[in-house]
Amino acid sequence: MIETSPxxxxxxxxxxxxxxxxxxxxxxxxxGGGKSMQARVYGAAFNFLDIDxxxxxxxx
Numbered sequence: 538m539i540e541t542s543p544x545x546x547x548x549x550x551x552x553x554x555x556x557x558x559x560x561x562x563x564x565x566x567x568x569g570g571g572k573s574m575q576a577r578v579y580g581a582a583f584n585f586l587d588i589d590x591x592x593x594x595x596x597x
Contacts, residue, residue, distance in 0.1 A: 544595075545579060551594045557583050 541549075541562075549559040560579040567574045 542577070545577075547597065548594055551591075552581075555587070557581075557586060 545560060552559055558581065560581050563578040563580050564574040567578075
């Protein structure tokens with residue numbers, strides 16, 4: 538199992554603190570066909586996300 542990076546942990550911490558949930562590791566859903574993810578891919582969908590503060594957290 539691949540460990541979660543400190544950057545993702547930091548972003549998820551901010552998201553949870555702001556009642557937005559967390560990023561999901563999308564690599565878990567890439568199965569079948571003999572292909573696999575070549576990089577860690579995370580994603581989520583948010584309503585009413587404070588974009589400016591989120592960008593600052595991602596840049597940190």
